[in-house]
Amino acid sequence: MYSLYNQKEAEDYIKRYKNLPEELALRIYTSHLIGRDTSLVLHGGGNTSVKIMMKNIFGEEREVLFIKGSGCDLANIGPQGFPGLELEGLYKLSGLDNLDDETMVNQLRRHMIKADAPLPSVETLVHAFLSHRYIDHTHADSILVLTNQEDGKERIQQALKGKIAILPFIMPGFLLAKAVKEVYQKNPHIEAIVLLNHGIFTFGDSARQSYERMIYYVNCAREYIKERIGKRSVISCPSKIERLPxxxxxxxxxxxxxxxxxxxxxxxxxxxxxxxxxxxxxxxxxxxxxxxxxxxxxxxxxxxxxxxxxxxxxxxxxxxxxxxxxxxxxxxxxxxxxxxxxxxxxxxxxxxxxxxxxxxxxxxxxxxxxxxxxxxxxxxxxxxxxxxxxxxxxxxxxxxxxxxxxxxxxxxxxxxxxxxxxxxxRKLGKGKLLPLQGQIVFISGGAGAMALGIAKCVIEAGAVVVLGDIDRQGLEKMKRKLIEKYGEGCVDTIEMDVTDIRSVEDGYARITNRWGGIDVVVGNAGIAVVGRIEELSCQDFQKVVKVNLEGIFNTIKASIPVFKRQGIGGNIIVNSSKNVFAPSPAFGAYSCSKAGAHQISKIAAMELAELGVRVNLINADAVFSEEDVPSKLWQAVGEQRMKARGLSLAQMKEYYRQRNLLKKEVTAEDVGRAVVFFASEQTPTTGATLPIDGGIPHAFPR
Missing domain, CATH: 3.40.225.10 (Class II aldolase/adducin N-terminal domain)
Known part of the structure; x- marks a missing residue:
């Protein structure tokens, strides 16, 4: 490990945050250097601070402590992640003999200069009771390797040697802050304080000095460990590593x-x-x-x-x-x-x-x-x-x-x-539980417009979504769009061919080995060709049936062992079609394949109820796109469907909107909301068909 401090980068931070005090800009910079090294801190761990002289609204000079807010991550923290607190009032607390945690938090809130800023770190008083301008605190792995020993104190002394003090573990809060203040007053020459089984504080007059002291002392610990391990392998395992299949x-x-x-x-x-x-x-x-x-x-x-x-x-x-x-x-x-x-x-x-x-x-x-x-x-x-x-x-x-x-x-x-x-x-029970929190949703036909609308809705409902398709480029585009909107932690893709049962089984195994299992299967893959029976080739007919009917069969069949092993129920939601109840001429392959998928889904509802698995259907109509992602089905058949009605492609959307009772355009997110309704099990329903078509009388389920 070595210092990553770079003067040009530091100057760039000062320019980037030109409306902030220079000291705070540099605080942000070195916080990022610390936060991006996972051997120092992980996921919101550690904290950093800086003390700055500022004027209040009365023009009076006062010292303000800017410290990492609770729940903020040093790797990407910005100015809003550093609540400011008036230091004078905080320092007065050091004269108290005791202060319970809830009173301490109330005092922190009272001294914040912005009421809407995040709550300061629970270790704020440690930073307040020390006089140094910059303070850094990490849970460095190498420090913990040494402190978490039967003779941890002695090992830290041997490894770090220099100007350090060592404290036993003390719960974060007022008593820790008092102990840190006391040990520093007795040892004003020190540059760092190690807390056994907790971590290390370093401090300095500049952001660079405090940061580089952190790097120096962590390196001392690292070198001590390396010297004692030498070339020995610290892990002993069989020479032949046998993975589980x-x-x-x-x-x-x-x-x-x-x-x-x-x-x-x-x-x-x-x-x-x-x-x-x-x-x-x-x-x-x-x-x-x-x-x-x-x-x-x-x-x-x-x-x-x-x-x-x-x-x-x-x-x-x-x-x-x-x-x-x-x-x-x-x-x-x-x-x-x-x-x-x-x-x-x-x-x-x-x-x-x-x-x-x-x-x-x-x-x-x-x-x-x-x-x-x-x-x-x-x-x-x-x-x-x-x-x-x-x-x-x-x-x-x-x-x-x-x-x-x-x-x-x-x-x-x-x-x-x-x-x-x-x-x-105090935090328990205060968070809102989203309707699909903890659930993993698989959507076939994942590279299309319908899947995008469904994915957005289930992610917003708290689920992880996995999109499956044979179109690798389309999947990558969908993944980028969803990550841009929702972040990486809730989106995944897998290449899968629903017409191949082995491909589907492999896909479900991949989902499990990444995310844990599957709770909701959305059968959404579908294709269409236009042609009257007399003109329709057997090859085209079989191709549509293979995707729309056999694909749904495979998608359902492969999920059953997963649901059985989990033993916690689940949901299968099939994106059917209004054509099941209202078929159209020259659209026979699509209509009958969807009708077959509809029927196999109803049978699945009867067979899988004993597992607690619900199977429901959505009959959507005329979903042409979602954002800039067009419906592949309508791209393939839209022009021919309009031509059969004596209309142009440009008239398609309006034609379908005007033909439904509500005169509404149907969107992919409308379908997504229906998926969330079924998947969240708001009613004891299975085997149901929900039309999402604006109201088409001859397509009413009956």
Whole structure:
């Protein structure tokens, strides 16, 4: 690791933020340098600050502390992520003997210079009680490898040597700030303070000085570790690495996801999104001799417990001959044992408190599966991603720690205090649960306009969406559009041919190995040709039937084993057509293939109800485009359909709008909202057909 500080970049930041004080612009710059190095901080961890003299509305000079806001990420933080607080009032708090957390937070709010700014970091008082202009705080992996030892203090002293002080772990807040102030007053020459099992603070008169002190001391720790490990391999595993086969892994993950799903106090099914690291490195970890240690030792630093629980769940090695029933028995028993141990842990520690606590769910967030790798789950894809990143750093740090000594995490009681911190408890139940949160939605025909409208609606409802199609370029275009609007964490694509059952099965396995399983299948792939029966070639007829009927059959059939393994119900929603009830001349291949798909879907509704899987249909009509994505079907047949009616292509939209009772244009997002309605199970409905056509009397379901 070396300093990435670049004078030209620093000057560019000053120019970019020319309306800000130069000190704050440089604070943003070095915060980015820290935040983009995952060996220093992860996903909103750490904090940075700067103190600046400014005038208030009365023209009076006062010192303002700008500090990272709670929940902000140093990797991409901007000016709005640094709430300002009047320092004088904060510093007065250092004269108190005690200050509870809720009163402290109230004091932070009282001294903010902008009421709508984010809440300052819970470690604000540490920054306020130290006099330095710039302060940086990280949870550097190398520092934690040394502090999380039975002789952590001695190792830190040996490694960092220079002008540092060392404190035991103290919960973030007022008492930590008091301890930091006291140790600095006794040692005014120091450049850094190490908090055992927590991290490191560095400080300086300039942004560069504080940042480069951070790099220097973390490097000292890094070099100490390297010297003691030398050329030894710190991980021991079999010489031959045997991965679990791809489809077997998918079966295991689907069963695991089902075992974790539960009903909350309101009766709402809570599902988890997964993230999987099956890289060679993590597969080696899963097969290593250290795997037992990894699963029985606690988190690197207490704030991780909120994201990952204290321990991962280590699943046993599986026989490749095991059937689904055997796998279910093993996995469900492992999850049950984990949750029972969590319940005991909660009861043991909650009984020591003088106030009631709201118990969190007892389910693991991190998993080690021999031959598969390391997995993590969360209620959202972002939560799963954060848990997985923390898990991977934790695994590597623990193995290094064992390579130089004996890894030791904090006592259970301290970790419980962090997991059930009163400030975290106050947040429970305040977030709004989106209707499809935790669900994974697959949409076939994913490169078309209809899929775009559906995808937008299900993402906004909280789901992860996976688009499948044979059109690779079209999928990439859709993915770019959706990522631009919603970010990367909720969009994926897979190449899939719905006319090939093996392709569909492989696609579902790929979705599982990336996201955990499937909750909603939207059968949307479809094509059309125009031609009267006399003129229609058998080849064209069979091609349309193969996509529109056989494709829906394959899409449904391949999903059944997935739904069975998960055991948590699900939804299949077939994009049918108004032509099922109102066929058109010269459109026979399309109309009868859609009618067949409609019928097989109704049969699926009857057959799959015992699994809790609902099958419903949407009869949409005349959806021509979504944004700048045209309907491929209408591109192919629109001109011929209009010609048969004696109209031009330019008259198509208006013709279809005028022919429905409501005189409304039907959009892909109209269809998307119907998908959300069915998928969110607002009514006990299966086997239903919902027209999305503006009202066409001869297409009324009957």
């Amino acid at each position: 791809f489809h077997f892994s998918a079966r295991v993950i689907q069963i695991l996801r089902g075992a974790l799903t539960y009903k909350d106090e309101k009766g709402k099914l809570r599902r988890f999104i997964f993230k999987v690291d099956d890289s060679e490195e993590m597969v080696k970890v899963s097969l290593s001799n250290q795997v037992r240690m990894l699963s029985t030792t606690g988190v690197l630093t207490p704030d991780h417990i909120i994201r990952t629980k204290n321990y991962p769940l280590l699943l046993p090695s599986f026989s490749l001959d095991a059937g689904d029933d055997t796998l279910k028995e093993i996995i469900i028993e492992a999850v049950k044992k984990y949750t029972q141990e969590y319940d005991v842990y909660f009861a043991r520690n909650a009984s020591k408190k003088g106030y009631s606590l709201q118990k969190l769910d007892p389910y693991p967030r991190v998993f080690i599966i021999p031959g598969l790798g390391v997995l993590a789950c969360g209620y959202t894809s972002k939560a799963a991603e954060i848990a997985l990143d923390i898990a991977k750093h934790t695994v590597k740090a623990k193995i290094e720690a064992e390579g130089i000594g004996k890894y030791k995490s904090l006592e259970e009681e301290i970790l419980f205090d962090m997991e059930y911190w009163i400030l975290e408890q």
